Amino acid sequence: MNRRNFLCTTLGAAAASSMLGGLNRIAAATSPTAMQSDYKALVCIFLYGGNDGDNTLIPRSQTDYTAYATARRILAVPRDQLLPITPTATDGRDWGFHPSWPGMQTLFAQKKLAVVANTGILLAPTSRDQFLRESVPLPPQLFSHADQQAHWHTSWSDQIPKTGWGGRLADIVNAQNPNAQVSMSISLAGSNLFEVGSQVFPYMISPEGVISLWYYNETWGNPETVVTKAMLDAQYANLFEKTYSETFKRAIENEKKISGILQSAPALATQFPAENNLADQLKMVAKLISVRAALGVRRQIFFCDMQGFDTHGEQPTTHTNLLRELSQAMKSFYDATVELGVANNVTTFTQSDFGRTYKTNGKGSDHGWGNHQFVMGGAVKGGAIYGTVPVHQINGPNDTSDGRWIPTIASDEYASTLALWFGVAASELPSVLPNINRFNRINLGFL
Numbered sequence: 001m002n003r004r005n006f007l008c009t010t011l012g013a014a015a016a017s018s019m020l021g022g023l024n025r026i027a028a029a030t031s032p033t034a035m036q037s038d039y040k041a042l043v044c045i046f047l048y049g050g051n052d053g054d055n056t057l058i059p060r061s062q063t064d065y066t067a068y069a070t071a072r073r074i075l076a077v078p079r080d081q082l083l084p085i086t087p088t089a090t091d092g093r094d095w096g097f098h099p100s101w102p103g104m105q106t107l108f109a110q111k112k113l114a115v116v117a118n119t120g121i122l123l124a125p126t127s128r129d130q131f132l133r134e135s136v137p138l139p140p141q142l143f144s145h146a147d148q149q150a151h152w153h154t155s156w157s158d159q160i161p162k163t164g165w166g167g168r169l170a171d172i173v174n175a176q177n178p179n180a181q182v183s184m185s186i187s188l189a190g191s192n193l194f195e196v197g198s199q200v201f202p203y204m205i206s207p208e209g210v211i212s213l214w215y216y217n218e219t220w221g222n223p224e225t226v227v228t229k230a231m232l233d234a235q236y237a238n239l240f241e242k243t244y245s246e247t248f249k250r251a252i253e254n255e256k257k258i259s260g261i262l263q264s265a266p267a268l269a270t271q272f273p274a275e276n277n278l279a280d281q282l283k284m285v286a287k288l289i290s291v292r293a294a295l296g297v298r299r300q301i302f303f304c305d306m307q308g309f310d311t312h313g314e315q316p317t318t319h320t321n322l323l324r325e326l327s328q329a330m331k332s333f334y335d336a337t338v339e340l341g342v343a344n345n346v347t348t349f350t351q352s353d354f355g356r357t358y359k360t361n362g363k364g365s366d367h368g369w370g371n372h373q374f375v376m377g378g379a380v381k382g383g384a385i386y387g388t389v390p391v392h393q394i395n396g397p398n399d400t401s402d403g404r405w406i407p408t409i410a411s412d413e414y415a416s417t418l419a420l421w422f423g424v425a426a427s428e429l430p431s432v433l434p435n436i437n438r439f440n441r442i443n444l445g446f447l
Contacts, residue, residue, distance in 0.1 A: 038176075039292060039345045040422055041300040043285060044166065044194060045278065045330070047352035048149070049310030052319055052365055053372035054358055054403075056101070057115060057385075058082055059392070060094040068392060071403065075315055075360050085109070088384045095385070100324040103331030107376060111383035112334060112343075114446040118370040118390050118398070119414050120354060120407030121151045123158055124438050131400055143367040143404070145310070148353045153194040155415050155433050165415055166301050167197030168432045173423050174200050179296035182258055186288060188281035189305040202303065203254075205288075207280035210259045216252065261294045262287060270336040272329070278306050279329035286336040289346065299423070309352065315364035334376055343378030347447065349418060350374045351411075358403020359394060370398070370405035373414060375446055379421065386446050412436045413444055421447040 055075060059068050060082055069076040082096030083105040097105050107113035123137040130136045139157045141147035151157035155165040170185050177184050183203040185195040195202035205211065215224040232249050236242040265287045272279040281304040292300065306326060311318050330348065337343040355371030356364075370390065376382075390398035390405040398405045412433045419432050420443055429436050436442060 038298050039342065040298070041289060041302065041342075041346045042166070042169075042418060042422055043282070043302045043304065043333075043346060043348040045326075045348060045350050046149075046152070046189070046192075046194070046303070046305045047309050047326070047350055048305055048307045049145070050148075050353040050356055050367060051309045051322075051350075051371065052311060052315065052356040053370075054355065054392070055315075055319060056098050056323065057117075057372050057389070058096050058098065060084060060096045064093050064392070071358055071392065071394065073360050074363065075365060077316075086383075087115075090385075091389065093389070095389075098320070098323050100320050101327045103327040104374070107331060107334060108383055112376060112378060112380060114375045114380050114382045115385040116373045116375060116409060116414055116444065116446060117385050117387040118405055118407055119373050119387065119409040119411060120370040120405075121148060121157050122407055122410040122412075122439075123435065125410075125440075126406055128397055128399065128406060131406055142369060143354065145353050145367070150193060152351045152353070152411060153192065155412050156435065158435070162196070163198055164192070164194035164196050165419075165432055166194040166303070167200060167202075169197075169419055169422060169424060170195070170200040170299075170301055171197040172428055172431060173299050176299050176423070177297045181261070181294070181296045182254070184297055184299050185301045185303070186285075187303040188284055189303055192303050192305075195301060195303050203258075205258070205284065207277070207284045209262060209284070210255045212255055212259075213252070258295075261291050264294060265290045268336055268339060270332055270339050272332045272336075273325075276325050276329055278304060278325055279332055281305075282329050282333035283336070286333060286340065289337070289342060290340055311356065312361060312364040312366065330374075330376055337378070345379075347375065347377040347379055347418065347421060349376070349414075355405060358392060358399075358405070366402065368404045369400065370407035375418075379447055381446055384446070386444050409444065410435075410439050413439050413441045416442045417444045417447055 055077060058077055059065050065079045077098060081099040083099060083101055084096045085105060085108050087095065104113055121139045123139055126136050139151060153164045154161045166185065174184055183200055185200055185202040187195055187202040187204045188207060190204060216228055217225055218229065232245050236245055268286060272283045285302045306322065308318065308322055333348065337346045350373045352371055355368035357366040357368045387409045393399065394403055400406060412435050416429050416433055416436050419429060424432060426442060429442060
C-alpha cells in the first residue's frame, strides 16, 4: 500500500471514529449477555459487474428449460447438472441453482436463504408499455456500470447524493451504540458510498486486519517514525494543520486499539475456503462480530465485495468460478455465525449493478436490468422465492429488448425490508430511502 492510499484509508477510518465522538474515551462496561441478545448486523456483498441471475436461478421443467437453452445458447447450463430446489411457493415452474452452488442449495433447503426475484433500480413501478412510451420516470443512465452501482449504493437514483442508504441507516440507529469503540459501519473492501452517512462514516479494515502505516513503529526508532511523531506532537495554530494532525494521531491510536481487540478474538472452528477473497473478507467480519462486546457495538453494518461479474466473454468458465467462490464463502460465513451463536442476529444480502441480457452476445452477455438477489441468515424466511421471476421471452411482457428484464421489485423495497429488520421504524424509512413512498410495499416478507 502506497502512502497516498494509506492516508485515504486511514483518514477515512479516523473520520468515522471522530464522528462517533472519538475513540480515546474509556468505554463503559458492557454486559456480554446484553450484547448477545440485543445485537444485529447487516452484511452487504456487492457483486461488481452485474451477476447473471438467469444462470444462477434456472428453470428445470423440460419445456421451460428447452426455451432457456434455445435463447441462451452457449451460456446454457446443462439441465442434468442443475441443483434442484423446492420453493415453499411456486408459479408452476421448477427451478434449480447453478451446479456451482451446492452450499446455497443446502441453505435454501434449510430455509436460511431466500431469493428476491427480478429486483432493480426503479423510480416508479414500470411496465413494458410504460417503458417503451417513457410514460413513467426512468432511472438515469440505465445499463451503465458506474451509475447503476451508485444507484444501488444510494437508493436515490434521481439525485446526486453524498450519502448511501447504509450510511443513512447507520445515522438513525447509531444511538444504540453509545459505548462504541469503532464506527458501526466497517468496510472490508475499501471506500464505498453505500456506508457513508452524515454522521457515521465507514472504518476500513483489510481481511488481514487493521491497516497500518508500514514505516511507523515507535519501538523501532527509525528516522521516518521519529520525524512523523515530531510533526504529530507539534502545536499548530493553523486550523487545517491542527485538524490534520489530530486526525492522523487518532488513526494511529485506532490502529493500536482495534488491533489489540482483534488479538483477543477466539479462534474459529469453521473452515473458510483458501484462495477466496470474499471468504477472507467474511472471515474477518466473523472475527469482528466475535469481539462485538469489546468493540461496544449492538448494531453493525459491513460491506464486502466480489469483482469480475462483467462477463461479456468466456462467461461459462468465468461465471462458474465466481459462483463457486460466492457459494463457498457465504456458506462458511453462515456456519461461522452459527458457531458464534449469532445466526439469527446477522443478515447477509447481495447487491449487484444489474442482471445480464438473456440473449447471448456470442461468448457472454451484455448489461441487463432486473436481477435476482439473495438474502441469508437465521432470521430469513428462506426456502422461498419472493416476487415474480420474469417471463423468459425476448420482447415478452417483462422485456425491454434482448432480455433486459424490467424489475418488478424496486431496490427501495428490498432495502426497506432489511432496514425494518435492523430496527428502523416505518415512519423513519423516508430518511433512509427517500423514494420509498413511490412504491406500495415497504416489507417484502423475507425477514
